[in-house]
Amino acid sequence: MSVALRVIPCLDVHDGRVVKGVNFQNLRDAGDPVELAARYSAEGADELTFLDISASSDARATTRDMVARCAETVFIPLTVGGGVRSVADVDALLRSGADKVGINTGALANPGVIDEIAAVFGNQVLVLSLDARREPGMASGYGVTTHGGRKSAGIDALAWAREAVERGVGEVLLNSMDADGTTDGYDLEMTAAVRDVVDVPLIASGGAGTVEHFVEAARVGVDALLAASVFHYGTLTISQVKAGLAEAGFEVR
Amino acid sequence: MNRRVGLFDYGSGNLHSAARAFANAGADVSVTSDLGELRRQDALVVPGVGAFAACMRGLTQAGGVDLIREWVAADRPLLGICVGHQILFEQGTEHGTVTPGVGVLRGSVDTLPARRLPHMGWNTVQPADGMSLFGGPAGERFYFVHSYAALTGPDDALVATAEHEDGRFVAAVERGNLASTQFHPEKSGEAGAHLIATWLRKL
Numbered sequence: 001m002s003v004a005l006r007v008i009p010c011l012d013v014h015d016g017r018v019v020k021g022v023n024f025q026n027l028r029d030a031g032d033p034v035e036l037a038a039r040y041s042a043e044g045a046d047e048l049t050f051l052d053i054s055a056s057s058d059a060r061a062t063t064r065d066m067v068a069r070c071a072e073t074v075f076i077p078l079t080v081g082g083g084v085r086s087v088a089d090v091d092a093l094l095r096s097g098a099d100k101v102g103i104n105t106g107a108l109a110n111p112g113v114i115d116e117i118a119a120v121f122g123n124q125v126l127v128l129s130l131d132a133r134r135e136p137g138m139a140s141g142y143g144v145t146t147h148g149g150r151k152s153a154g155i156d157a158l159a160w161a162r163e164a165v166e167r168g169v170g171e172v173l174l175n176s177m178d179a180d181g182t183t184d185g186y187d188l189e190m191t192a193a194v195r196d197v198v199d200v201p202l203i204a205s206g207g208a209g210t211v212e213h214f215v216e217a218a219r220v221g222v223d224a225l226l227a228a229s230v231f232h233y234g235t236l237t238i239s240q241v242k243a244g245l246a247e248a249g250f251e252v253r
Numbered sequence: 254m255n256r257r258v259g260l261f262d263y264g265s266g267n268l269h270s271a272a273r274a275f276a277n278a279g280a281d282v283s284v285t286s287d288l289g290e291l292r293r294q295d296a297l298v299v300p301g302v303g304a305f306a307a308c309m310r311g312l313t314q315a316g317g318v319d320l321i322r323e324w325v326a327a328d329r330p331l332l333g334i335c336v337g338h339q340i341l342f343e344q345g346t347e348h349g350t351v352t353p354g355v356g357v358l359r360g361s362v363d364t365l366p367a368r369r370l371p372h373m374g375w376n377t378v379q380p381a382d383g384m385s386l387f388g389g390p391a392g393e394r395f396y397f398v399h400s401y402a403a404l405t406g407p408d409d410a411l412v413a414t415a416e417h418e419d420g421r422f423v424a425a426v427e428r429g430n431l432a433s434t435q436f437h438p439e440k441s442g443e444a445g446a447h448l449i450a451t452w453l454r455k456l
Contacts, residue, residue, distance in 0.1 A: 002416055003374040004394060041442065046375055072273045077396060077440050097269050099398075099440065122303040124371045124398045170371050201373045223374065253375040253394045 004253045006046035006224035007214070007241050008203065009231045011036060013050050013082075016062035033066050037074045040231070043238045045076065046253055049102070049173075049226060051129075052082030064096040071097025081129050081173075085110070090117050094125065102173060104129040105146055108153055108160075111167060118168025123200075128169040132157035132190060133177040142190050149177030157190075162197050172198050173226065176206035183209030183230065186217040195221050211236060211244035218250050255281045256456045259294035262286045263315035265336065266302035274439035278450040286315050296456050297324055299433075301336030305345030305362060305401065306352040308336045318355050325357040325431050330456050333433030335399065338426070341433055342403055358426060358433075359407040366420040370400040376436070378424040380413035386425060386432055387413065388451050393444040395424075395436035402435055 011018050017031045037048050048070070052063045060083055067080055080093050081102020090101045103126060107114050117126050135143030135152060142157035161172055174194050176187035186204045195202055201223035208214060208227040217225055230236045242252040258280040260268055272282045275298065283290055291297060299321065301308045312318055321341070324331050333341050340354045345362035354362070365372055375394035380387040387393075397415070402422035406412030410428035414421045415435070425434045432452060438445035 002418070003372060003376045003397070006374050068269060071267070071270045075270065075274055075440060075445060076442050077398070095267050097267050120303075124373065124400065125302075171373065199368050199370070201369065201371070223369070 002251060003223075004046070004251045005218055005222075005245055006203075007044070007238055007245075007252070008047045008049055008079075008224055008226040009040045009045050009238070010049040010051060010205070010226050010228040012228070013052050013063055013066065014054050015059040016066045019053070034069045034073060037070045037078075040238065041074045041076050044242060044253065045238050047077045047079065047224070048074070049079040049081070051102070052080065054082070064092060067093065067096040067098050079127055081127065086113060087116050087120055090121060090125065094121065100125050100127050100171070102127045102129040103169070104131065107164060108144065108146065108155070111163065114164055114167035114169055118170075123168045123170035126169045127171045127173050127203075128161065128164040129173045129175065130157060130161055130164075130194075131175045131177050134190070140193060142193065145177050149180065158193060158197050161194050165198050165200050169200065171201045171203065173203040173205055179207030180205075181229070182207050185209065185213040186225075188216055188220055191217060191222060192220045209235070211241055214241050215244055215248045215250075218245055218248065255279055256296060256453055257281045257283070257294045258296050258298055258453070259291040260284045260298045260300065261291060261315075261317060261320075261337075263317050264311040265300060265308050268300060271298070271300055271334070271439040274446065274449055275453070278446060278453050280453055288316050288320055291320065296330035296332065296453075297321075299331065299333045299337035299341075301334065301338075301340060303336060305336060305339055305347055305354070306350065308340050309345075309352055309354065312340060312355070321355050322357060328429045328431075330430040331432070332452060334439070335435060335437055338433035338435050339401065339403070341426075341431075345401065347401065357431065358403075358410065358428075360403050360405060360423075362401050362403050365400060365402055365417055365422060366404070367418040369418065371398055372400065372402075372417040373398045375441075376415050376417070376424075378413045378415045378436070380425070381411040384411045384413060384425070384427050385455055386427060386434070386448055386451060389444050389447045395434070395438065395441040395444055395448075397424075397436045399435060
């Protein structure tokens, strides 16, 4: 027996509310992150990821209140990302009850902040959120993007993943901007390429549409599988995904 | 009457989740760094996240090293969690630097022998016969997040082990009223809630 493959629902949060379609029956209010978090936890989610897409600092404070309420009702690990730029931002999220913090643009703008955060809190709290896509000009063929995939950061995705791990991220969340939203399956080639260069836990994200998609990505050797819309719209339940993974021979909780 | 549990707030991480998890299991929880207040509780919970050395620094500044030694010497109920479990050992080695621990458990904390670190996620544990913490269903899983662990347990304690890649490490220890876990019961869903309730019941 060894550590189980994790299945992680991702919730986009704006001003303390879940946004992007969430379509659940029997929820008093599907926009309430705490209620949704409790529901996913009861269904067997191994962890929850919140992505704060708020633009203002007031809205981010609201998100921290939301995280605090989640941490008091849902007893599984919580990861929160969005707008993290400094040790102080990480400190505020951890104090609110986040177990791990995702960093993306803030680290691209100032890679040294990874070293600073890891030095204070250890690498186990820090997740590199890597939005990447195929980009012909890049040495590996994959480039880092910003602004939800609309802009190239001009950086090789594999080189950046390697650098971020060396600096001190404890996990990499690889989101394929080519596959995201397609429900055609995870980007297996890119995921395998990143797997080859990082030894820390790797989370595949973007493109999940069927149980088979989760199984395919698991075969690439990732440690966790993240998805949003298939869970929010009720296309798949977490227990269906886990049953499929177990049937394919993977250990799940 | 509810058991009174002191959650030692010596500056290592957020304790809201842990406080709520113990309260849900029926404890009256005080989250405090006040040593007098802690001494008045029925049981002491020692949490901890991050680095061994940083936790020992915080614990020492808060007067926690003597408190824990005195607590364990009197065989009062104590539960260490994650780095709060690690610092109970004699020493921890991180990046080649050895830091003395509280030393109430014999042994040392070292880097896990594994390629994939941190060891992060839900794993099973193999408890020794007679351990009281684990009464849940066979194969239940607890949440771990760490790169260091005691690789062998003290021979005067009951030890539960877990496996990561090819290496075994100490997942939990029990000796008299001293108990500690490398995993996070407060983050381990139902399995964790059950463990906390079991621990509280035997206080």
